Each structure stands twice: as structure tokens, then as C-alpha cells.
Amino acid sequence: MSRDGDIKTFSWHVPETVVTGPGSMKETGGLVQGVMKHPLVVTGPHLFRAGIIAPVLESLEEAGIGYAVFHETESDPSIETVEKIRTMYEKNACDGLIAVGGGSVMDAAKAAAVLIGDGGRLQDYEGAEARKISPLEMTLMAVPATAGTGSEVTPFAVISDDQRQVKMTVSSPFLIPEMVVLDPDLLSGVPAGLAAATGMDALIHALEAYVSRYGSFLSDGFAAQALEKIGHSLVKFVRTGDAEAAQEMLEGSFLAGCAFSLSRLGLVHALSHPLSAHYGISHGTANALLLPAVIRFNQEAAGEKYRQAADLLGVKEQTDLADWIEELNRLLGIEMKWEIREEDLPVLVRDGLMSGNVQANPRLAEEKDAEDIYKTLIPA
Numbered sequence: 001m002s003r004d005g006d007i008k009t010f011s012w013h014v015p016e017t018v019v020t021g022p023g024s025m026k027e028t029g030g031l032v033q034g035v036m037k038h039p040l041v042v043t044g045p046h047l048f049r050a051g052i053i054a055p056v057l058e059s060l061e062e063a064g065i066g067y068a069v070f071h072e073t074e075s076d077p078s079i080e081t082v083e084k085i086r087t088m089y090e091k092n093a094c095d096g097l098i099a100v101g102g103g104s105v106m107d108a109a110k111a112a113a114v115l116i117g118d119g120g121r122l123q124d125y126e127g128a129e130a131r132k133i134s135p136l137e138m139t140l141m142a143v144p145a146t147a148g149t150g151s152e153v154t155p156f157a158v159i160s161d162d163q164r165q166v167k168m169t170v171s172s173p174f175l176i177p178e179m180v181v182l183d184p185d186l187l188s189g190v191p192a193g194l195a196a197a198t199g200m201d202a203l204i205h206a207l208e209a210y211v212s213r214y215g216s217f218l219s220d221g222f223a224a225q226a227l228e229k230i231g232h233s234l235v236k237f238v239r240t241g242d243a244e245a246a247q248e249m250l251e252g253s254f255l256a257g258c259a260f261s262l263s264r265l266g267l268v269h270a271l272s273h274p275l276s277a278h279y280g281i282s283h284g285t286a287n288a289l290l291l292p293a294v295i296r297f298n299q300e301a302a303g304e305k306y307r308q309a310a311d312l313l314g315v316k317e318q319t320d321l322a323d324w325i326e327e328l329n330r331l332l333g334i335e336m337k338w339e340i341r342e343e344d345l346p347v348l349v350r351d352g353l354m355s356g357n358v359q360a361n362p363r364l365a366e367e368k369d370a371e372d373i374y375k376t377l378i379p380a
């Protein structure tokens with residue numbers, strides 16, 4: 001139901017257990033006791049080799065829980081990676097998934113849960129003709145190692161289909177992890193560039209949810225608090241890695257995930273996926289680069305909501321929000337380093353406008369509008 005209607009109906013799905021605070025990853029073993037006997041821990045190569053996830057593994061060992069580890073999840077995980085996770089899970093007779101990592105790790109684990117439960121190919125669960133996803137028989141736990149995607153609380157998993165050069169989204173309320181651990185210690189070694197890109201992603205989740213046509217008092221509540229927390233902590237977190245700022249970013253990102261699970265996103269996310277698929281620009285960076293032009297495009301439809309959002313973010317009065325975002329990108333070191341080719345524009349526009357997020361955007365974008373927004377990324 002849009003903001004224009006009188007009667008609104010919400011479906012409300014959230015994680016059952018959230019453990020938060022410094023050192024909380026050491027609670028993992030206790031949390032899964034009696035729930036999983038032999039989980040598969042899904043993570044990425046760096047987190048594993050650098051020993052960053054060691055406290056999680058030690059906590060499982062202390063609780064007497066055997067486990068297997070899949071540590072090859074790449075960023076923007078592919079369908080092949082998801083299938084490898086399924087194979088490892090089945091080979092080791094696992095009974096639960098613990099995803100310790102950024103959005104890529106959590107999304108890969110969530111997508112693997114679909115294949116483990118319902119079988120088939122991941123492509124079968126995408127689009128209008130998608131196969132139905134059944135309730136999971138296993139428990140899914142998410143321990144985010146970046147503050148950004150909100151995947152620990154959303155029903156979505158975004159996976160790269162390298163053959164078709166598209167990002168596919170698999171979605172079901174059953175993919176919302178049952179257990180979430182928010183530990184700022186896991187974020188202590190995140191490089192500034194990654195912290196900036198993922199942090200901007202979280203900010204944009206909150207902002208797109210806040211102005212969404214499908215927004216409501218419920219999503220606004222989550223989005224408003226997320227904007228406050230992220231506005232307060234993002235620059236400090238990126239520049240210093242400060243633990244309190246990391247905790248605030250984790251909570252802001254979680255709240256932003258709650259918000260957009262209810263309201264969907266908008267034109268920034270619609271147009272950014274093709275940039276990631278065609279040029280390999282990271283999701284958060286592509287979003288951050290598109291945001292100023294999308295705010296300017298939406299201004300006539302969502303001016304008052306943007307003014308409120310600016311206030312929540314801590315933007316000084318009289319400062320234009322799109323200008324402020326441009327300055328924020330500069331402060332965070334986010335800049336356009338890719339050459340967007342004019343001849344690619346028709347494909348980018350076509351792929352971008354296929355996204356369901358176009359409908360949630362406060363102003364409906366036509367092909368020409370999308371093209372104009374992409375053109376802001378091409379130097380004159």
C-alpha cells in the first residue's frame with residue numbers, strides 16, 4: 001500500500017534473537033547450543049586467514065560444537081560459490097549456517113540455504129515465475145563484519161549471475177536470519193575504503209526507505225533512527241575505526257535494513273546494480289556516486305521528507321542535501337574512477353529500470369530520466 005492509501009497492511013518479520021555489544025561474537029557457541037550440532041561457518045578468505053573470525057570458532061569449540069568452514073566467499077558472490085557452499089554443507093552433514101562476514105558472505109549463505117532446503121538452481125527462484133521458497137529447516141545466524149548491507153535483517157540475497165552479467169535477487173521472509181550478533185570488534189580491521197562504501201550503502205538504505213512510496217510510520221521509525229545514528233558516526237568510523245562509532249554504525253545499518261525490508265528501496269539501488277554488473281563498481285560506491293543526482297531528480301516529489309532526513313543526518317540548515325552528500329563522498333574518499341561509456345547507456349538504462357525498486361521511488365523515472373542520472377557520472 002502506498003503513502004496515498006488509507007488502509008495499510010504490514011508483514012512483519014524480524015530476527016528472533018539479537019546479541020549486540022563489544023565481544024558479543026564470543027557468545028556464538030552458547031547461542032547455537034541445542035540449536036545446531038554441526039554448523040557450517042561461511043566466511044571470506046581475508047576474515048579467515050587474518051584470524052578475525054577466530055573468536056567465533058573458539059566459542060563454538062568451547063561449547064563443544066564441531067563445525068566446518070567455507071572461507072572462499074568472494075565479494076559479489078557468484079552462483080558457483082553458492083553451489084559450493086551447498087555441496088560443502090551436504091558433504092559435512094551440517095545442520096545450520098553461521099555467516100560471519102559482510103553482505104557478500106551473508107547473501108551467499110542465505111542463497112545457499114534456499115538450495116539446501118528446496119534444491120534446484122538458484123535461477124529458478126528469481127523473477128515473476130520464481131519457485132516458492134519453503135520455511136528453512138535449518139537455523140541461519142548472521143554476524144556482520146561490515147556495517148552496510150543490512151543483510152543480517154533483510155529477506156534479500158543478491159547474487160552475481162556472471163553468465164548473464166546481472167545481479168539477481170532472491171527474496172523470502174524465511175531468509176531473514178533467526179539469530180544476529182552485532183559485535184564492533186569484528187569491524188576493527190575494516191579498511192577505510194570498504195568502511196566508506198558500506199557505510200554509504202547503509203545511509204542510502206535509510207534514506208531511500210524514508211522517502212519510499214511504500215513507506216509507513218513503521219519503516220519511517222526505523223529509517224529515522226538509522227539516519228541519526230549513521231549521520232552521527234559514519235565519518236568518525238571511517239576515519240578512526242573508533243569502536244563506539246562502529247557499534248553505532250552496526251546498529252544504524254541493522255535499523256536501515258529493518259526499514260527497507262518494509263518499504264523497499266528506490267532509484268539509487270535500481271540504477272546501481274547495472275553499474276556493479278557491467279563495470280565491477282562496488283555496490284556502496286556505485287550507490288554513493290548516484291545519490292546526489294537521484295536526490296535532485298526526486299526533489300519535487302519528496303522535498304519535505306529530504307528536509308527532515310537532512311535534519312536527522314545532522315546537515316546544517318540551509319545546506320542542500322545533494323551538495324552535502326557530494327561533500328561527504330569527498331570526505332570519505334569516494335570518487336568516480338571508472339569510465340562509463342556512452343554506448344553502454346541503453347543497456348544500463350534498460351537493466352536499471354527493470355528493478356522493482358523503481359516503483360518504490362517517490363518520482364517515477366522514465367528512460368530519459370535514468371539516462372540523465374547516469375550521464376552525471378560521465379565527465380563533460
Ligand SMILES: [Fe+2]
Nearest residue numbers: 149201205283
Ligand atoms: Fe544496498
